[in-house]
Amino acid sequence: MSFLFILLLFFLGFIGSFLSGMLGVGGAIINYPLILFIPPLFGLPSFSAHEVSGIVAVQVFFATLSGVLAYRKGGYLNKTIILVMGSSVLTGSLVGGFGSRYLTENMVNVIYGVLALIAVILMFLPKRSGKNEEEASFRYNKPLAAVLSFLVGLSAGIVGAGGAFLLVPIMISVLGIPIRVTVATSLAVTFIASIGTVSGKLFSHQIAFLPSLIVIIASLVASPLGAKLGQKLKPSLLKWIFAGLVVMVAIKIWSQIFNIKLYGVMSMPNWLFYIVIIAVVLWLVLRRFGGVKGVQTITASELKNQLKDKNKQFIDVRTPGEYKSRHIREFKNIPLHQLPQKVNQLSKDKEVVVICQSGMRSARACKILKQNGFEKVTNVKGGMNAW
Secondary structure (H helix, E strand, O other): HHHHHHHHHHHHHHHHHHHHHHHOOOOOHHHHHHHHHHHHHHHOOOOOHHHHHHHHHHHHHHHHHHHHHHHHHOOOHHHHHHHHHHHHHHHHHHHHHHHHHOOOOHHHHHHHHHHHHHHHHHHOOOOOOOOOOOOOOOOOHHHHHHHHHHHHHHHHHOOOOOOOOHHHHHHHHHHOHHHHHHHHHHHHHHHHHHHHHHHHHHOOOOOOOHHHHHHHHHHHHHHHHHHHHOOOOHHHHHHHHHHHHHHHHHHHHHHOOOOOOOOOHHHHHHHHHHHHHHHHHHHHHHHHHHOOOOOOEOOOHHHHOOOOOOOEEEEEEHHHHHHHHOOOOOOOOOOOHHHHHHHHHOOOOOOOEEEOOOOOHHHHHHHHHOOOOOOEEEEEEOOHHOO
């Protein structure tokens, strides 16, 4: 295996795993077509559909494990949902992963295309109930959740996926589970599903170990980064990013299956199509991690000298749970998602000092404050992690 091949596989695995952590999916919906179509465009050996499903299965296992570890302290992992849906999806994925050896490559691709189409349809169904993201108690149909999870595991196991690209819209639109809980919990359910999928692929000899190892390394690096970003984004934005990517990939995979020449964006060459996807992801990252114009930044040590200043107002934009577990006495808790509705509680004549856990949500809060006419806004670099 050449150095270029190794580098390309790492890059493709990084992109897919970053998206998996950010959107609460295993990454298969993106990595499957990337690994299947991209290498031949560089004159490198191509993988069969069975080999790709095996590589993706292993990648999903490690990406979801890493993502769950990143989300475990956020308070959004629902143990009951993990137990109910996880046990069902594990059984289905084990059967699908082992049984896929008896399917032709074209059948595997068709099943992948069908799953992508179903995910698109589910994503655009209206949400069953508009629950508050901070709501701790909500109800859902457990028998229905178990049945749907088994079917998702069965079909996703065939293409090496954990099934999160189906679980996410099912949990949101069919079961009515809050989006933030869905993003975190779906990673845990997908991790359980990937155990069955990897086991089935392993026993049926469908896993290429060296390419899988390269993609695993990329997953361990990228998935936690994506998960951290996902915790800072608005739930509605997470939903639309996910829906947009699934739509693009679904159209592309079906155009490949039927050899259809589509006009417009989808008629572009494969390499250009994926460059567009990668560019969109990088733009989102830079936009969220980039600084905000007109906002000052101070360190945690500098903050200590300002806490007694009566001309400053201090707000903590973390969740109530995070604030309760540990906070600075002078800071008032206004969760980020509530800030647009509560800016009138702050004085525009005084400087606003904003803190969160890492400095990411506070940067977003600073942007909201600037958009609402606050001139003096300061972000605490590193947040509570640096305190």
